[in-house]
Amino acid sequence: MPGQSNNADQFGFKWSKWVPNKCNIFMWRAYLDRLPTKTALIRRNIHVENDVCVWCEEAEESIDHIITGCSVSAGVWHGISVWCRIPEIYVFSVKDVAALHEFCAAEGHKKSLLQGIFIIASWRLWRARNEKLFSGKNSTVADIVADVKTLAFLWYKHRFKGEIVEWERWRSFDVM
Template sequence: MDRLPTRGTLERRNIPVSDSACALCEVGRETVDHIMTGCGIAAVVWEHISRWCKVPPIFGFSVRDLLELHKTTKLGVVEKEAFHGIITIACWRLWKAKNEKVFDGKEVIVKEIIGDIKAYGFLWFKYRSKHKTLAWSIWCKFAFM
C-alpha cells in the first residue's frame, strides 16, 4: 500500500532526505519493492530460501508477488502455509535489517538475516500450527518434510 517510510516514499511526500539510495545495497532507489525484491541483499536471501525450501528460484517484482508466491508452488497445504510464513518473515527481516543499518549503524550480515528467518519461522510454525513435535534439526535441514 506504499505506506512504509522508505527514502523514496519520504522524498515523494516532499520530506527532505539526504540520499534516496537503498540503505542495504546502496545502489537502487529505496522503495519497498526494491528492498524486498530488487536489492542485492534480498536476492541472496531469496536464493537461500528457495534452496532451503526446495522451490524454484524466487523472483518477484513487488511485495505482492512475494506474498502470493505460495499459491503457485507445487507444495502441499501444510507446506504452502509454512512457505507463506517464511516469506512474510523474510520480508519483515529485510525491513528490520534496513532499519538497523539506518538507525543503529549495524552492518548487514546476510547469514544473520537467514538465521533469523529460520529461527522465527521455526517458532512460528511449531507453536502456531499442529506440528508441536517438530524438531529444530529437521527444520534446519529442510523446511518441508
C-alpha cells in the same frame, strides 16, 4: 484482519495464519506501499538526506527494491529457496512475494508454511534495513537467512503447539 482467515482481504492481500501479527501487518503495509521508505517520504515532501538504498547505495530506496530488487534481498531469496527446497525464487515486487506461495506448493499445509516464511523473510529484510539505517548495524545475507529459519521455527511451534517439529528436521526443511 490477522488471524481471522487466509482469504484475501479487500486489497487482495492474504494474511498468514501462523506468523505474529506484527509480521502480517508489516507485509500488508508493504503490499500497499505504506512503509516509510525514502522514496515514500520524498513523495510526502519529507526531507531525507538522500534517496538511495542503504545497502547498494545505487538504486532508489523503494519497498520493492528493499524486499526484492537489491543484491541483499536477492541473496536472501536464494537462501530461502535452497532451505525450502523449492526452485530458485525470482521476485520483482512485494506483490510477487505475497503471491509466491501459490506457485511453490500444491498442498495446503506446505503452501501455508511457505507463505509464512516468505512474510517473515520480508519482515526480516525490512528490520535489517532499519538496523543499518538507524544503528549502522550490518547484517550479512547469511545472518538474515539464519534468523528467518530460527524465527519461523519458534513462531510456527508457538502457533501449532500440538505439532512437534524438531529443530534438526526444520533446519533441513524436512517438515512435511
